[in-house]
Amino acid sequence: MKAIFKREFKAYFTSPIGYVILAVYFFFLGLLFSVSYAYGDSDITSVIGGVTLLSAFAIPILTMRLISEDKKNKTDQALITAPVKISGIVLGKFFAAFLVFAICFAPTVIFRAIIGAYVDIGITSYLYALFGMLLLGAALISIGMFISSLTESPVIAAILSIAVNMVVVYMSSFAQMAKNSFLSGLFESMAFIDRYQNFTENIFSVPDVVYFVTIAAAFIFLTVRSLEKKRWS
């Protein structure tokens, strides 16, 4: 797992993808922070929450080639015939993408320090918001990785993942359309954006943590199965 994690993480920065994603996040986070700073807003949870839509688009770019490219170039032969478990391969790839995603939020540490110099507010609201965003990211990364395992084309993986992300993140918008109260309730409770909302209100919401972790674990498991299935078909 360690070798694959290292290779995948390095691969993000031997191509422009890693740099571009970091630059885009840094730019938007910086923009949101400077706007909220100009308005004298001391709450930087809104800065972190502000990039949810960006994540729905950017994470598929991070995950699109994770497995599809291995299948296309047959490099999966090197991985699968090595004495490692398939779950190790998948986890290595997952954590590499996750680490890049986490680094995207590095500037928020500086933002928090700047705010902290002026206002004495608790650190928990910032930590919860960041933690929530990382959980949301982990869930989206695992979904993107699973979709990447279904195709040999990174482009198709990216397009599909973006479509799926729009649905899972903004599912609550469908809730208003659904006439059935059960369905609208279901959509609302499943939407990532609503689940994430709780973290921005300085609440450590255990059900939401469980929800995101379950989704991430489920799609990591499905990715492992998808690779296993290829061997058995």
Added chain:
Amino acid sequence: MIEVNGLYKSYGTNMAVKNVSFTINKGEIVGFLGPNGAGKSTIMNILTGYISLSRGRVQIDGFDILESPENAKKRIGYLPEIPPLYVEMTVREYLIFIYDLKKVKFPKEPHIEEVMSLVGLLDVSSRLIKNLSKGYRQRVGLAAALIGNPDVIILDEPTVGLDPKQIIEIRNLISRLGENHTIILSSHILSEIQAVCDRVIIINKGEIVADDLLDNLSSNLSKNSKLSLKVKGDAEKIFQSLSDIEQAEEISVSATEQDGIFEFIIKPQENCDITEIVSKTVTENGGIILSYLTDNATLEQIFLRLTTEQIEEQFDEMEEEENETVEETETLEEAEEEKEDNNESDI
């Protein structure tokens, strides 16, 4: 070292591998031979755990590939048909990655250095793989298979796309590795198998059609092969007395360009050695033997005979097709002869 029992692999309704069983002992160099699409790569992919089997059992050094895959895989170095290379890495980076991936216990730097010098990669160690030629990429793949010094080395068509000099180098390397490794090598190039392997397993349409030592295979078949001799003398008289030989199944005679010299072609009965009796008969009848040729079967001929026999069984009633395969046999034999000539001139 490698034990395969009743191996089947199906892709949907298509049976790619049917009832394949063999055992390979430590230190053997075994060649998998078969036409394209015969199932060689499928069997190799199953042995290395890349794809799973539908039925049967595969054991590497006593470890079942399904039950304890990690232990089995640890003992194998595999070079697939297309080397699985991360082209955006340098040669050294890639080999370090493979080293880490295989969790090798040897000291890192010296081991990688040793493998690179073994396959001749030291000059290009810091170049990106994507900038390397096909031959060098093949060597990087081979180096990756050798990392960790595994007991079993499985090479799927290792010399495809290499120039003649590289082919000879790789063959020499394989022969050297064979001194203390078990090697399986697949190829559809027969001279390659002949050059490096002790034993050959011929596969056709997913089944083993022959599994024997190379020497046995060719001597078995040469027992049944025809004798061709040029004789100076009374053709009719010699023909008559040759016809009396019981073991001779078929005799034909034809005049050559030179006056008074005839060519006899004699087909013996199965498993009969008639060389002695033929030469005795000819000399007794006043003939002088000018040349004496035994059609010593080359691997090419064995291969074609075995694979076409199967086809003939399947299409017994389709005589036209048989004729085609015979024609093919001839043209291929000619091609092989030419190739051998070229090889000789190379050397």
